[in-house]
Amino acid sequence: MGYKEAILSPIIIHFLYHVEYKYLILILFYTQLFSDWGHDFRPDYNALGCLRRDYPNVPLMALTATANEKVVRDAIQVLGMRDPYIFRNSFNRPNLSYEVRKKDGKTIDYMANYIAERRNDSGVIYCLSRKDTETLADKLQKQLVAKGIRNVGVTYYHAEVDPAERQKRHHAWLTGKVSVLTATIAFGMGIDKPDVRYVMHYSMPKSITHYYQESGRAGRDGETADCILFYAYKDKKTLEMMIRKSSTSPNCPAMRRKIDQLYGCLRYCENEFLCRRTMQLEHFGERFDRAKCNDTCDNCKAGLEPEHRNLSKEARDILQLLDELSLMKSGRGVSLLQLSELYRGSKAKSFTKFLDISKLSAYGSGKKYKKADLDRVMHALVFEGLLQEISQENGSGFNSDYLQEGPKAQMLKNGQFQFFVDFPSSSTKAKTSTKKKTVEVTSKTSSSDKTPHKKKKSTKTTKKAVKVIKLKDGKFQVPVEILDDSDDDVRKVGGKSKASGEKPILPKNHTDVLVKRIKKLVSMWADEEIMNGNKVFYWNIMNNKAMGTIAAQVPLSIDELIDIGVIGENVVKEYGERLIKNLNAFIEQNGLEKYVKGKENKRRKLDKDTKPAASVSTTKSRVLLDDEFDIDIDFSTIDIPDGPLPTSQAKSSYFNK
Numbered sequence: 001m002g003y004k005e006a007i008l009s010p011i012i013i014h015f016l017y018h019v020e021y022k023y024l025i026l027i028l029f030y031t032q033l034f035s036d037w038g039h040d041f042r043p044d045y046n047a048l049g050c051l052r053r054d055y056p057n058v059p060l061m062a063l064t065a066t067a068n069e070k071v072v073r074d075a076i077q078v079l080g081m082r083d084p085y086i087f088r089n090s091f092n093r094p095n096l097s098y099e100v101r102k103k104d105g106k107t108i109d110y111m112a113n114y115i116a117e118r119r120n121d122s123g124v125i126y127c128l129s130r131k132d133t134e135t136l137a138d139k140l141q142k143q144l145v146a147k148g149i150r151n152v153g154v155t156y157y158h159a160e161v162d163p164a165e166r167q168k169r170h171h172a173w174l175t176g177k178v179s180v181l182t183a184t185i186a187f188g189m190g191i192d193k194p195d196v197r198y199v200m201h202y203s204m205p206k207s208i209t210h211y212y213q214e215s216g217r218a219g220r221d222g223e224t225a226d227c228i229l230f231y232a233y234k235d236k237k238t239l240e241m242m243i244r245k246s247s248t249s250p251n252c253p254a255m256r257r258k259i260d261q262l263y264g265c266l267r268y269c270e271n272e273f274l275c276r277r278t279m280q281l282e283h284f285g286e287r288f289d290r291a292k293c294n295d296t297c298d299n300c301k302a303g304l305e306p307e308h309r310n311l312s313k314e315a316r317d318i319l320q321l322l323d324e325l326s327l328m329k330s331g332r333g334v335s336l337l338q339l340s341e342l343y344r345g346s347k348a349k350s351f352t353k354f355l356d357i358s359k360l361s362a363y364g365s366g367k368k369y370k371k372a373d374l375d376r377v378m379h380a381l382v383f384e385g386l387l388q389e390i391s392q393e394n395g396s397g398f399n400s401d402y403l404q405e406g407p408k409a410q411m412l413k414n415g416q417f418q419f420f421v422d423f424p425s426s427s428t429k430a431k432t433s434t435k436k437k438t439v440e441v442t443s444k445t446s447s448s449d450k451t452p453h454k455k456k457k458s459t460k461t462t463k464k465a466v467k468v469i470k471l472k473d474g475k476f477q478v479p480v481e482i483l484d485d486s487d488d489d490v491r492k493v494g495g496k497s498k499a500s501g502e503k504p505i506l507p508k509n510h511t512d513v514l515v516k517r518i519k520k521l522v523s524m525w526a527d528e529e530i531m532n533g534n535k536v537f538y539w540n541i542m543n544n545k546a547m548g549t550i551a552a553q554v555p556l557s558i559d560e561l562i563d564i565g566v567i568g569e570n571v572v573k574e575y576g577e578r579l580i581k582n583l584n585a586f587i588e589q590n591g592l593e594k595y596v597k598g599k600e601n602k603r604r605k606l607d608k609d610t611k612p613a614a615s616v617s618t619t620k621s622r623v624l625l626d627d628e629f630d631i632d633i634d635f636s637t638i639d640i641p642d643g644p645l646p647t648s649q650a651k652s653s654y655f656n657k
């Protein structure tokens with residue numbers, strides 16, 4: 001039973017009602033459906049009204065993750081809510097950084113380099129098709145191996161993978177044994193992993209709402225994470241075709257709306273000036289001060305100023321050229337590329353064959369434009385509704401996009417519509433020279449072209465309530481003023497916390513190795529828990545930041561471990577001894593005593609000054625016992641059950657509460 005039916009099922013509604021008696025909570029997973037149903041599923045849509053009719057006095061609460069104002073309005077109407085209060089959190093996720101990159105021949109190299117630099121991090125790469133997930137995973141894995149990186153797993157995940165295998169892959173990713181999943185957007189509902197450090201989109205999402213949801217799976221632990229969208233205009237063609245094919249009738253309102261949403265996303269991707277964060281939040285009806293982005297999106301970082309150019313005349317010329325071409329080609333379609341090339345005055349045979357170019361009035365009128373600038377204009381003509389691309393099957397059975405006038409073309413011709421395009425202003429210089437944001441620059445895979453961030457910590461998490469708005473007379477009051485909880489300095493990274501800010505005690509290479517060892521150790525403990533029937537993942541025991549701090553500070557006694565204060569009392573109780581043993585063993589095995597000696601002296605002095613009696617001798621606890629770091633377990637050989645096992649005697653006290 002799908003969620004649509006589930007919501008409507010009278011059994012479930014009655015169940016919820018009888019369980020609670022006093023109120024009914026409706027959890028709306030996909031609120032967009034309200035609007036979509038409105039047109040595609042009229043009867044179902046109306047049926048939801050029965051909730052109010054059948055339970056007139058039962059308070060009703062509807063919860064959802066993402067919904068813009070229109071959807072909220074629709075939901076209120078459909079559910080027959082009276083005088084509803086709306087509670088809304090800010091949509092801003094200050095710990096996420098946003099970037100749109102051009103998708104080209106070097107994209108996979110870029111991804112492989114990116115992953116190679118973050119071997120211990122988990123990520124998701126969303127693809128449009130199942131086939132893409134497979135080929136991308138394969139290429140990335142090969143590139144990583146070619147770089148000599150063999151311990152970073154990349155695997156794919158989509159609906160056609162055998163369910164048992166899919167579960168295994170999901171589990172491997174959850175437990176950190178596989179770093180990267182290339183997945184279709186179907187992979188989402190089940191993601192509950194807090195430390196996803198990056199979400200990439202290998203193709204354009206269907207809408208800004210989709211993008212917000214999909215990219216929002218990064219950084220749920222509140223630490224910084226990257227959202228990188230690789231954009232190519234041609235992806236729009238595939239997505240638009242999918243929308244049209246899935247539609248019940250051509251040009252029905254629901255389909256039109258989906259295409260509008262797609263174009264909204266297109267605008268987002270093509271924009272080089274507005275703050276990405278602001279664009280996303282405005283989509284949800286939230287006002288956001290760009291200054292609070294703190295340069296955590298590519299456009300703010302680049303700092304390009306737009307120059308608005310009125311290109312209404314140029315647009316009319318291009319439409320005229322399309323008219324003439326269509327006539328000359330007598331029914332054989334004109335593609336966006338051909339129109340653009342002829343406007344630029346291309347002499348290439350592939351565009352001019354069978355045409356009498358001397359009779360085309362605007363042929364060559366756009367010769368002053370560089371290709372990339374003209375692309376910007378042509379794409380804007382499409383998403384502003386002056387041109388429309390229609391997919392048609394050609395003689396050889398392939399689909400091609402051909403042009404016709406868009407819904408606003410007539411208004412432009414009548415002078416009722418002005419067509420503006422933003423170009424980078426010549427008077428302002430980009431803030432960062434490495435930025436891709438001048439249109440000419442297409443490739444950026446050099447090592448100096450840094451990816452959005454090296455791990456930075458946002459100083460606080462974002463959850464906070466909320467603005468209450470009362471609607472009167474069924475009217476929805478906008479705009480919604482949202483309490484903005486993001487402090488100005490929330491993304492001012494580099495402000496170091498006590499723990500992570502201190503200089504690592506060991507040389508960097510040893511600290512790096514130690515981080516990995518600790519992660520392996522903690523993953524092993526999590527596996528033990530799972531084998532004992534407890535659903536515990538490594539991040540339940542210790543997050544990445546805590547592991548980093550421990551590797552940097554190298555506590556060699558329980559007291560020191562407690563002193564660092566990055567893990568809870570229960571974890572210290574359960575795993576402290578084992579951790580300390582392993583840290584001591586690591587120091588001894590690698591002959592690193594001289595680095596910790598200063599620390600010991602410092603500590604002894606401190607202990608003497610403050611609490612001589614309570615001091616724990618670090619050397620005493622440094623008796624070399626079993627070293628779990630060196631137990632090189634091949635986890636792939638262990639058959640880890642997916643679900644909890646029957647309760648075993650060995651159940652850990654820490655989780656057995």
Ligand SMILES: [Zn+2]
Nearest residue numbers: 275293297300
């Ligand atoms: Zn920004």
